[in-house]
Amino acid sequence: MEQTPPTKTPPADIDRLEQSASNVLAATFGSLEEVPVPVRIGEIAKESGVQVKAGEFEHPDVSGMYLRDERTIYVDLDDEVNRQAFTIAHELGHHYLHADKHKEVYFRHFSEQLNFEDKQQEREANWFAACLLMPRHAMLRAWSDTKETRELAHTFEVSQTAIYYRLTELGLAA
Numbered sequence: 001m002e003q004t005p006p007t008k009t010p011p012a013d014i015d016r017l018e019q020s021a022s023n024v025l026a027a028t029f030g031s032l033e034e035v036p037v038p039v040r041i042g043e044i045a046k047e048s049g050v051q052v053k054a055g056e057f058e059h060p061d062v063s064g065m066y067l068r069d070e071r072t073i074y075v076d077l078d079d080e081v082n083r084q085a086f087t088i089a090h091e092l093g094h095h096y097l098h099a100d101k102h103k104e105v106y107f108r109h110f111s112e113q114l115n116f117e118d119k120q121q122e123r124e125a126n127w128f129a130a131c132l133l134m135p136r137h138a139m140l141r142a143w144s145d146t147k148e149t150r151e152l153a154h155t156f157e158v159s160q161t162a163i164y165y166r167l168t169e170l171g172l173a174a
């Protein structure tokens with residue numbers, strides 16, 4: 001990366017989020033070893049009993065929404081597939097972590113900023129999403145093949161920023 005990215009600061013209870021995401025992955029794909037990369041987020045949603053619908057939002061800054069009563073995640077049709085996947089993973093984070101949250105709107109502005117959210121639940125949902133789309137064991141395996149952020153981002157179909165934060169959190173990148 002050309003610029004020095006900001007220091008990452010995962011939540012103190014990142015292990016709990018990781019465990020929660022691992023449970024969901026294992027439940028969907030049989031075991032952590034069987035999780036396909038890139039992680040098929042649509043299958044996870046389906047296994048979770050959550051519908052995913054793509055549409056257009058009136059507000060241009062909105063990239064996703066989750067309505068618990070409808071068990072439905074809405075994603076922006078115009079977003080790139082990778083961003084849609086992160087949005088779905090984020091909303092699944094709320095589904096699993098925040099039972100008190102009945103309606104949630106996810107703003108595009110936050111999606112890349114795993115670190116800068118002041119809202120605790122948003123931060124938790126983002127890190128849950130990171131753990132879901134970049135599973136620990138799969139990251140360790142991929143890291144042994146390549147140390148290239150760009151290549152890893154391609155493999156996991158996430159942004160390079162997301163890869164960087166996850167690597168740092170796993171103690172793989174300085």
Ligand SMILES: [Zn+2]
Pocket residue numbers: 090094104105106121122125
């Ligand atoms: Zn959210």
